[in-house]
Amino acid sequence: MIKIQTLNNISKNGINEFPIQNYTIENDMNEPDGILLRSYSMHEMNIPESVKAIARAGAGVNNIPIDDCTARGIVVFNTPGANANAVKELVLTSLLLSSRRILEGVEWTRSLFGESNITKIVEAGKKEYAGVEIAGKKLGIIGLGAIGALVANDALALDMEVYGYDPYISVDTAWRLSRNVQRIDNLEEIFSTCDYITIHVPLTNETNRFVNEKLLSLMKKGSRLLNFSRAELVDDAALENALNDGTVGVYVTDFPNEKVIGMQNVIPIPHLGASTKESEENCARMAAKQLKNYLETGNIKNSVNFPNVELPYTGKKRITISHKNIPNMVGQITGLLAKYHVNIADMLNRSKGAYAYTMIDLDDMINEQVEQYIKQIEGVISVRII
Numbered sequence: 001m002i003k004i005q006t007l008n009n010i011s012k013n014g015i016n017e018f019p020i021q022n023y024t025i026e027n028d029m030n031e032p033d034g035i036l037l038r039s040y041s042m043h044e045m046n047i048p049e050s051v052k053a054i055a056r057a058g059a060g061v062n063n064i065p066i067d068d069c070t071a072r073g074i075v076v077f078n079t080p081g082a083n084a085n086a087v088k089e090l091v092l093t094s095l096l097l098s099s100r101r102i103l104e105g106v107e108w109t110r111s112l113f114g115e116s117n118i119t120k121i122v123e124a125g126k127k128e129y130a131g132v133e134i135a136g137k138k139l140g141i142i143g144l145g146a147i148g149a150l151v152a153n154d155a156l157a158l159d160m161e162v163y164g165y166d167p168y169i170s171v172d173t174a175w176r177l178s179r180n181v182q183r184i185d186n187l188e189e190i191f192s193t194c195d196y197i198t199i200h201v202p203l204t205n206e207t208n209r210f211v212n213e214k215l216l217s218l219m220k221k222g223s224r225l226l227n228f229s230r231a232e233l234v235d236d237a238a239l240e241n242a243l244n245d246g247t248v249g250v251y252v253t254d255f256p257n258e259k260v261i262g263m264q265n266v267i268p269i270p271h272l273g274a275s276t277k278e279s280e281e282n283c284a285r286m287a288a289k290q291l292k293n294y295l296e297t298g299n300i301k302n303s304v305n306f307p308n309v310e311l312p313y314t315g316k317k318r319i320t321i322s323h324k325n326i327p328n329m330v331g332q333i334t335g336l337l338a339k340y341h342v343n344i345a346d347m348l349n350r351s352k353g354a355y356a357y358t359m360i361d362l363d364d365m366i367n368e369q370v371e372q373y374i375k376q377i378e379g380v381i382s383v384r385i386i
């Protein structure tokens, strides 16, 4: 039995990807082969030795200790784009929520329950809740990946002027992006030009608290800032000052924390960006498929720490090796196989940064001794025989 531990509730569509005759799936188990999760933080967890792969049903992987996993040869997957439409729809909603005083107006209207003459009171009081339109306004998008690109294209359709900043944009996204999105090469210009700014970058050492006092001070008075990416991207103290002096007119965040929730003109959303039936199903299915494929065949698709590797699985014995991306690893591995008269039917070697992955299909069975010898090669991190 292959054992999968779930650390969050995972949509049934994902769980159903694992045939029950071959898999045990539980949220509390010993020695799992794979882990499936959403936002659960694994940073404080002792990841068991048995774990070969972790699949995040979602985009952000800052809840997983990636460097430790990589050093142990644990392949970490995410589900690029699988929840992007859900987030995009909530971002578009939030552009409007931050412009029209809908939430306050609804709250006030609800408070009128029990009054007579509601129609009259509503007509008299509605002037308090007037807003502005988004059409014709400038929207700055920081990060033009799966979500940012969808937001950009739809904001154009809503007649906004769209400015995009992404120094690492992928070729695929660049193709999907409307050419009416205006490319901006520095954050300062985005912050000083736009009426609305929305953030769609991963949380990394580079992006941690990048929205700081200096950038916020460049904003036009009353601008709207939307954060559907991660709380830590914004410096809370600088944000509080900018909200208090009116530079930021409204801050919409999908990641409220103890400080931000008490600040004025904040619309706190309880991390609902990806919480739609469709997105939860998409992410769960994609994560489960990738995890199952890796555990059964060694093939890798959409890993954040190891390269994509796809060699059709023929049922022959397969050996997969995670190792450092240094010279002569493949030479040493194939040399060992030759020394013990093991014939190679097919093989593939790919690298990603400092790490690499080699997959070899064999014509002959390999004995445990040879497997041990491969494990002992300097630079080899983990070896699996499938």
Ligand SMILES: NC(=O)c1ccc[n+]([C@@H]2O[C@H](COP(=O)([O-])OP(=O)(O)OC[C@H]3O[C@@H](n4cnc5c(N)ncnc54)[C@H](O)[C@@H]3O)[C@@H](O)[C@H]2O)c1
Pocket (backbone or CB within 6 Å): 058, 059, 060, 061, 080, 081, 083, 084, 087, 142, 143, 144, 145, 146, 147, 148, 165, 166, 167, 168, 169, 170, 173, 200, 201, 202, 203, 206, 207, 228, 229, 230, 254, 271, 272, 273, 274, 275
């Ligand atoms: N609120 C939610 O429920 C929810 C759901 C999905 C994703 N997210 C968050 O949104 C983030 C983006 O998601 P995505 O699916 O669009 O990811 P993505 O990987 O498709 O896109 C991220 C983009 O950010 C760009 N980028 C990276 N560093 C940058 C930097 N320093 N400056 C500017 N651009 C930079 C990348 O080039 C890429 O194009 C995720 O990392 C996650 O933190 C939140």
Ligand SMILES: O=C(O)CC[C@@H](O)C(=O)O
Pocket (backbone or CB within 6 Å): 038, 039, 057, 058, 059, 060, 061, 083, 271, 274, 275
């Ligand atoms: O699983 C979720 O609900 C949120 C996922 C989201 O934060 C992501 O990064 O994909």
